[in-house]
Amino acid sequence: MAGRGPYAKGLARRAEILSAALDVVAENGYSRSYVNDIAERVGLTHTGLMHYFASREELYEEVIRARDVSDRTAYTTGARGVEGYFAVIEHNRHVPGLVQLYAEFSADAAHPGHPSHAFFVERYAYLREALARDVELAQADGAMGATADPTEVAELLIATADGLQVQWLHDHRIDMAGRLRALWRALCLASHVRDAAREDARKGAGDD
Amino acid sequence: MAGRGPYAKGLARRAEILSAALDVVAENGYSRSYVNDIAERVGLTHTGLMHYFASREELYEEVIRARDVSDRTAYTTGARGVEGYFAVIEHNRHVPGLVQLYAEFSADAAHPGHPSHAFFVERYAYLREALARDVELAQADGAMGATADPTEVAELLIATADGLQVQWLHDHRIDMAGRLRALWRALCLASHVRDAAREDARKGAGDD
DNA sequence: GTCTATAAAAGGATAGAC
DNA sequence: GTCTATCCTTTTATAGAC
Numbered sequence: 512m513a514g515r516g517p518y519a520k521g522l523a524r525r526a527e528i529l530s531a532a533l534d535v536v537a538e539n540g541y542s543r544s545y546v547n548d549i550a551e552r553v554g555l556t557h558t559g560l561m562h563y564f565a566s567r568e569e570l571y572e573e574v575i576r577a578r579d580v581s582d583r584t585a586y587t588t589g590a591r592g593v594e595g596y597f598a599v600i601e602h603n604r605h606v607p608g609l610v611q612l613y614a615e616f617s618a619d620a621a622h623p624g625h626p627s628h629a630f631f632v633e634r635y636a637y638l639r640e641a642l643a644r645d646v647e648l649a650q651a652d653g654a655m656g657a658t659a660d661p662t663e664v665a666e667l668l669i670a671t672a673d674g675l676q677v678q679w680l681h682d683h684r685i686d687m688a689g690r691l692r693a694l695w696r697a698l699c700l701a702s703h704v705r706d707a708a709r710e711d712a713r714k715g716a717g718d719d
Numbered sequence: 720m721a722g723r724g725p726y727a728k729g730l731a732r733r734a735e736i737l738s739a740a741l742d743v744v745a746e747n748g749y750s751r752s753y754v755n756d757i758a759e760r761v762g763l764t765h766t767g768l769m770h771y772f773a774s775r776e777e778l779y780e781e782v783i784r785a786r787d788v789s790d791r792t793a794y795t796t797g798a799r800g801v802e803g804y805f806a807v808i809e810h811n812r813h814v815p816g817l818v819q820l821y822a823e824f825s826a827d828a829a830h831p832g833h834p835s836h837a838f839f840v841e842r843y844a845y846l847r848e849a850l851a852r853d854v855e856l857a858q859a860d861g862a863m864g865a866t867a868d869p870t871e872v873a874e875l876l877i878a879t880a881d882g883l884q885v886q887w888l889h890d891h892r893i894d895m896a897g898r899l900r901a902l903w904r905a906l907c908l909a910s911h912v913r914d915a916a917r918e919d920a921r922k923g924a925g926d927d
Numbered sequence: 928g929t930c931t932a933t934a935a936a937a938g939g940a941t942a943g944a945c
Numbered sequence: 946g947t948c949t950a951t952c953c954t955t956t957t958a959t960a961g962a963c
Contacts (some may be wrong), residue, residue, distance in 0.1 A: 521946080540830035542750060545938065557939080559947045567939070614826035621888035622748035622819060632889055666893070667879065667902060670886055674878030680829035681840055685874070694875060694902075700912050701905035729928085753956060767929045769958070 525563050527553050529574050537608030541615035546570070568626040571616055578609055579634070592645040593668070593695060600672050601688035610676050617673075639665045649699070656702030658709055664698060733771050735761050737782045745816030749823035754778070776834040779824055786817055787842070800853040801876070801903060808880050809896035818884050825881075847873045857907070864910030866917055872906060 531552040535544045546567055550560040564570040586602065587595035603610050620627040642665035649655040655664070671694055675687045739760040743752045754775055758768040772778040794810070795803035811818050828835040850873035857863040863872070879902055883895045 524946090540827060540833065542827050546940095547938075555946095556948060558941085558949080561940070562946060611826075611830060614829060615823065618819075618822035618826050618885055618888070619748060619750050621822060621885060622751075625748065628889075635886065635889055663898070663901070666886065667898060670882030670898070671875065671879045672882065673885055674880065674882035677826055677829060677881055678843065678874065678878055680826070681836075681843055690871070690875060690878070693871070697909035698905050700909040704908050704912060732928090754958095755956075763928095764930060765957080766931080766959085770928060775957070 521563070524553070525573075526577075528555075528560060528563060528570070529577055532570060532574050533606065533608035533612065535608070536612045541571070541612050541619075566626065571612060572627050572630050574609075574612060575616070575630075575634070578606075587641075590648070592648045593642065596642060596645065596668065596672070597688050597691055597695070600676070600691055603676065604679070604683075604687065607680070611680055614673075614677050614680060635669070638669060642668055655699050656704075656706040658705040659698065659702040667698070668695070729771070732761075733781075734785075736763075736768060736771060736778070737785055740778060740782050741814065741816035741820065743816070744820045749779070749820050749827075774834065779820060780835050780838050782817075782820060783824070783838075783842070786814075795849075798856070800856045801850065804850060804853065804876065804880075805896050805899055805903070808884070808899055811884065812887070812891075812895065815888070819888055822881075822885050822888060843877070846877060850876055863907050864912075864914040866913040867906065867910040875906070876903070 528549060532544065532549050535548050535552065539548070546560060547557045549570075550557050553560070564573065582599045582602075586598040591598070616627070617631050619625060620631045622628065639662065643661040646655055646659065646661035646664045650657055650659065650661070668691065672687070672691055675685065675690055679685045679687050736757060739757050740752065743756050743760065747756070754768060755765045757778075758765045761768070772781065790807045790810075794806040799806070824835070825839050827833060828839045830836065847870065851869040854863055854867065854869035854872045858865055858867065858869070876899065880895070880899055883893065883898055887893045887895050
C-alpha cells in the first residue's frame with residue numbers, strides 16, 4: 512500500500528511545493544518568484560523547503576519535469592500523434608504559471624553556463640524527436656505529404672508553440688492551439704502540393 | 720554641425736552604454752547582467768551610468784527601442800515587405816546579445832505589473848500591424864493568396880520568429896531566417912490552394 | 928557629468944539544534 | 946523533517962561632493 516511512512520509524506524510535500532511554485536510564478540513571474548514565498552505558501556520556512564531541493568533552479572527544473580511526465584500520460588497516449596501536442600498547448604491556457612515559467616526559465620537557461628542549460632537542450636532534443644515521429648505517422652496515413660521533412664516540421668511546430676505562448680502571456684485573447692492547428696493544416700496542404708509537383712516532375716522525366 | 724557641446728557627448732555616451740549592455744547580456748544572459756558590469760565596461764561607475772537611465776528596465780527598454788529604429792531604417796525601407804522582417808531575423812544571428820535580451824526580457828515583461836509590460840504590448844501591436852500590411856502587399860502582387868488573413872499570418876510569423884530565436888540560442892546551428900522563409904512559402908502555397916478551392920466552390924454554386 | 932560613500936534590501940545558501 | 950540563526954554576496958538606488 513502506498514502512503515506508508517515518511518517516504519510517501521515526503522513525496523506529497525514535494526508535489527505540494529511544485530504546485531505552490533507554479534502559483535507564485537503565475538502571480539509574480541519567474542524572475543520575481545522567491546524560494547521564500549513558495550515556502551511560506553506551503554507552511555514551511557525557506558530552510559525547510561531547501562531540504563527537498565538543492566537550489567532554486569533545481570526546484571523549477573522539477574516543476575517542468577513533473578509537468579512533462581503528467582502531460583505525456585494525459586495527452587499523448589494512444590495514437591493521437593501531433594494532436595496530443597496540440598492538446599497540451601490547449602490545456603496550458605489553464606496553467607498560466609507554467610507558461611510563464613517555461614517562457615522565462617527556458618530563455619534564461621538558453622545561455623550556456625546556466626545550471627539548467629543541459630536540461631533544456633535535452634528536452635528540446637527529446638521533444639523534437641517525439642514530434643518528428645508523430646509527423647511520420649501523419650505522413651503514413653496521408654495527412655501530411657511525403658515531401659515534408661519530419662524534423663523540420665517538428666522544429667517549426669515547437670518554435671511556433673513557444674512563440675505563441677509568449678504572445679498569449681501578453682494577451683490572453685490569443686488562441687494558441689487554434690493558431691497551431693491552423694499552421695499544421697497549412698503545412699499539410701503545402702506538402703501535398705509539393706508531392707503533386709514532384710509526381711508531375713517524375714512523370715515528365717519518364718517521358719524522355 | 721552635429722557633435723557640438725555636451726549634448727552630443729551625452730548621446731554618444733548613451734549609445735556606448737546601450738552597446739555595452741548587449742555585450743554583457745551576450746556573455747552572462749539578461750538575468751545576470753548587472754548595471755555595474757555595464758558601467759565598468761564603458762569606464763563608468765554604477766552611479767555614473769544611472770545618470771543616463773532611471774532604472775535597469777529602462778536601460779534595456781532603450782536597447783530594444785534603439786535596435787528597432789536602426790533595424791527599421793536598415794532593413795525595412797523601400798518595398799521589401801515581409802522580406803525586410805526576414806532580413807532582420809537573419810541579421811540577428813550576428814547579435815546574440817540582442818536575441819538573448821529579447822527572449823528573456825520579453826518573457827519577463829509578459830507579466831502584468833512588470834515596468835516594461837506596456838512597452839512590449841505596444842511593440843507587439845505595432846509589429847503585428849506592420850507585418851499585416853506587408854502580407855497585404857504580398858497578396859496584392861499574388862505571392863500570398865487572397866484567402867489568407869493578414870493579421871493571422873503576421874501573428875504566426877512573429878510567434879515562429881520568436882520561438883526560433885530561443886531555439887537558436889540553445890543551438891546556433893539552427894537557420895532562423897531559413898526556417899522562417901520556409902514557413903512563409905508554405906503559407907503562400909496553402910493560401911493559393913484555398914483560393915483555388917474557393918473559386919471552384921463559387922463556380923459550382925453558379926451552376927445551380 | 929562623474930565619483931565616493933552608503934543605504935537598503937534581499938535573496939540564496941549553510942550550520943547546527945530540536 | 947523542520948526550524949532558528951546567521952552569513953555571504955549581490956544589486957539597485959540615492960545623497961551629496963567635486
